[in-house]
Amino acid sequence: MEYKVFDRTKPIGEFTAQPDDDLIICRCEEITKGEIRKAVYDGMYTINEIKRYLRAGMGLCQGLTCGRNVKDIVARELGISPAELEEATPRPPARPVTAKVYADCRGEED
Amino acid sequence: MKRYDLIVIGAGPAGLSAAIEGAKAGMRTALFDENEKPGGQLFKQIHKFFGSKEHKAKIRGINIGGELLKEAETAGVEVHLSSTVIGIYPEKCISVNRGDHIENYRAEAIIVATGAAERMIPFKGWDLPGVLGAGAAQTMMNLHGVMPGNKIVMMGTGNVGLVVSFQLLQAGCQVEALIDAAPRVGGYGVHAAKVARTGVPFYLSHTIVEAKGTDHVESVVIGQVDEKFRIIPGTEKEMEADTVCVAVGLNPMSQLVRMTGCEMKEVGGLVPACDEYGATSIPGIFAAGDVSGIEEASSAMIEGHITGLAAAKYAGWIEEDTFKTQVEERTASLEKLRQGMFAPQNKGKKIEKTDEGLPVSASLLERGYMDANEMETYPGVVKKEGVHPVIECSQNIPCDPCQEACPFGCIKVGERITDLPAVTEDSVCKNCGACVAACPGQAIFLVNEDEDGTYGTVTLPYEFLPLPQAGDRGKGLDRSGRPVCDAEVVKVQDTNAFDKTAVLTMRVPREYAMTARFFKKEV
Numbered sequence: 273m274e275y276k277v278f279d280r281t282k283p284i285g286e287f288t289a290q291p292d293d294d295l296i297i298c299r300c301e302e303i304t305k306g307e308i309r310k311a312v313y314d315g316m317y318t319i320n321e322i323k324r325y326l327r328a329g330m331g332l333c334q335g336l337t338c339g340r341n342v343k344d345i346v347a348r349e350l351g352i353s354p355a356e357l358e359e360a361t362p363r364p365p366a367r368p369v370t371a372k373v374y375a376d377c378r379g380e381e382d
Numbered sequence: 383m384k385r386y387d388l389i390v391i392g393a394g395p396a397g398l399s400a401a402i403e404g405a406k407a408g409m410r411t412a413l414f415d416e417n418e419k420p421g422g423q424l425f426k427q428i429h430k431f432f433g434s435k436e437h438k439a440k441i442r443g444i445n446i447g448g449e450l451l452k453e454a455e456t457a458g459v460e461v462h463l464s465s466t467v468i469g470i471y472p473e474k475c476i477s478v479n480r481g482d483h484i485e486n487y488r489a490e491a492i493i494v495a496t497g498a499a500e501r502m503i504p505f506k507g508w509d510l511p512g513v514l515g516a517g518a519a520q521t522m523m524n525l526h527g528v529m530p531g532n533k534i535v536m537m538g539t540g541n542v543g544l545v546v547s548f549q550l551l552q553a554g555c556q557v558e559a560l561i562d563a564a565p566r567v568g569g570y571g572v573h574a575a576k577v578a579r580t581g582v583p584f585y586l587s588h589t590i591v592e593a594k595g596t597d598h599v600e601s602v603v604i605g606q607v608d609e610k611f612r613i614i615p616g617t618e619k620e621m622e623a624d625t626v627c628v629a630v631g632l633n634p635m636s637q638l639v640r641m642t643g644c645e646m647k648e649v650g651g652l653v654p655a656c657d658e659y660g661a662t663s664i665p666g667i668f669a670a671g672d673v674s675g676i677e678e679a680s681s682a683m684i685e686g687h688i689t690g691l692a693a694a695k696y697a698g699w700i701e702e703d704t705f706k707t708q709v710e711e712r713t714a715s716l717e718k719l720r721q722g723m724f725a726p727q728n729k730g731k732k733i734e735k736t737d738e739g740l741p742v743s744a745s746l747l748e749r750g751y752m753d754a755n756e757m758e759t760y761p762g763v764v765k766k767e768g769v770h771p772v773i774e775c776s777q778n779i780p781c782d783p784c785q786e787a788c789p790f791g792c793i794k795v796g797e798r799i800t801d802l803p804a805v806t807e808d809s810v811c812k813n814c815g816a817c818v819a820a821c822p823g824q825a826i827f828l829v830n831e832d833e834d835g836t837y838g839t840v841t842l843p844y845e846f847l848p849l850p851q852a853g854d855r856g857k858g859l860d861r862s863g864r865p866v867c868d869a870e871v872v873k874v875q876d877t878n879a880f881d882k883t884a885v886l887t888m889r890v891p892r893e894y895a896m897t898a899r900f901f902k903k904e905v
């Protein structure tokens with residue numbers, strides 16, 4: 273896949289409020305559409321940046337529900353197609369694992 | 383670290399089929415799934431499947447799952463349940479979370495068959511309890527025996543929305559409305575028709591404006607949309623409901639396979655770019671089923687077999703020529719499924735004529751049921767004396783169990799399994815009901831248009847409990863679910879061979895024999 277590379281020196285304009293900005297998009301972390309849109313104007317152009325800035329997609333479902341919706345919102349603000357935005361880097365654990373399990377994790381011998 | 387020859391992730395139809403091929407080739411094969419029960423989506427599919435005999439048509443999904451599982455066990459697949467794969471690492475290693483610990487495994491080849499997750503469309507109030515995915519509702523009902531709610535609004539008229547609506551009705555829920563922003567029903571017409579005839583209204587070119595309620599859904603506001611999907615002011619309509627099911631598509635669950643660093647592509651979701659056998663750009667890493675492109679269980683199974691064979695060949699367990707002959711057979715079978723109006727290559731296209739050159743029913747696409755006056759266009763609907771089959775099948779879908787179901791040769795599908803079924807000229811129907819029960823679309827009726835000058839009879843598929851009994855009186859409903867006449871049940875057949883599709887015969891005034899298509903008992 274070829275993803276869009278941004279020239280960040282070019283301004284994208286000002287954030288303007290929309291009537292449904294209070295709509296929750298990431299249910300796990302309770303992040304609204306307005307917060308995601310604002311983040312773009314704060315300079316967060318990639319899904320990885322949005323994720324670290326807002327925690328959208330970092331909750332229990334790990335973005336399985338909201339991932340696509342977050343991508344659509346960011347792409348629209350940037351005026352590009354969602355397919356041009358790279359998804360967040362996938363990392364283990366792919367599903368939430370309790371800290372207890374990791375704490376108990378003894379290194380296995382090969 | 384424990385080693386296997388083949389690791390398969392996800393025990394849905396694709397994963398099970400892939401693991402079977404690996405084990406059959408002699409590979410030490412392990413299959414991991416995060417759920418307590420294997421089968422992936424299949425174990426929730428209580429309806430009869432489409433396709434041909436080779437695709438296990440007219441068998442219920444759940445039973446296909448059972449067959450696959452048995453086959454996997456016989457072949458020697460180690461099935462690990464409640465085992466969540468949390469990471470894939472270089473050198474084909476995986477980490478698995480089982481209970482309170484993590485285990486690591488390595489294999490010669492890995493097949494990722496993790497399926498898909500439901501898409502959601504955010505609307506005002508979508509975060510209220512009571513809004514859930516249609517697949518989630520299906521899991522609640524069919525795996526856990528829990529009704530998701532009482533009054534349901536279903537969003538989405540694709541096959542998932544249609545099938546789950548029918549299953550909600552079977553579970554005893556009331557489906558208030560089926561809505562879709564598109565101007566046409568997205569799924570099979572026969573799935574729509576079996577929901578419509580119970581009285582569920584379809585609202586095409588509509589969307590949900592808002593789900594209202596304080597701590598759960600109490601009502602739903604819908605509104606009509608224009609061609610740009612904007613709500614037309616003044617068309618809003620509020621209906622009482624406690625549940626909204628969302629069936630607007632699936633996203634391939636490709637997070638895990640992406641960890642391998644394989645090449646990806648966008649086709650209705652992000653999927654690994656695979657060759658025709660499911661090999662990703664990383665040697666030894668394969669993908670099959672919904673994770674590599676949303677399709678169906680029937681195709682996921684075949685893809686799984688092909689990918690399993692490819693992994694076996696990659697790791698040196700089968701020879702090139704064995705691989706070739708086996709794959710050829712599977713590919714031919716897959717091609718048969720990928721035909722007809724709903725084939726992947728026709729996605730999004732507006733199809734106005736059937737392969738036979740007949741006009742596609744507009745009413746079916748806009749309201750979920752065919753108009754009585756469109757009926758006679760189709761080769762399955764003929765006028766005859768005495769009892770005869772009336773096949774209300776008007777779209778080219780890959781499905782042909784009806785042809786084989788009739789032991790008397792009354793029904794012919796033709797060369798391709800997507801051809802419309804026809805009632806043969808000089809055949810004599812013996813009124814056995816086998817075709818009625820066999821049709822996965824519940825689109826076949828046996829009709830006697832004139833029994834004695836006053837009454838006619840209609841024999842229909844019936845999958846609701848409690849089952850009506852001979853002598854029960856009630857109303858005959860037309861294809862839209864509107865009560866149109868008095869009806870009396872004269873016979874109910876419920877044999878093992880019919881596999882839980884009861885075949886109910888009702889007597890109606892003869893002028894309603896071609897109109898009444900469902901029975902509702904008087905209460």
Ligand SMILES: Cc1cc2nc3c(=O)[nH]c(=O)nc-3n(C[C@H](O)[C@H](O)[C@H](O)COP(=O)(O)OP(=O)(O)OC[C@H]3O[C@@H](n4cnc5c(N)ncnc54)[C@H](O)[C@@H]3O)c2cc1C
Binds near residue numbers: 392396416466498517
């Ligand atoms: C309501 C509905 C009706 C349908 N009706 C039909 C029909 O009539 N005919 C038809 O052919 N198809 C039908 N389908 C489609 C069919 O069910 C799917 O296409 C098919 O199940 C895909 O198979 P799969 O093996 O790729 O994935 P799945 O069946 O989704 O299986 C994937 C499995 O992998 C598991 N998994 C995922 N990630 C991990 C992980 N990290 N670790 C461990 N396990 C993991 C999942 O939990 C799941 O059990 C229907 C689907 C739905 C939702």
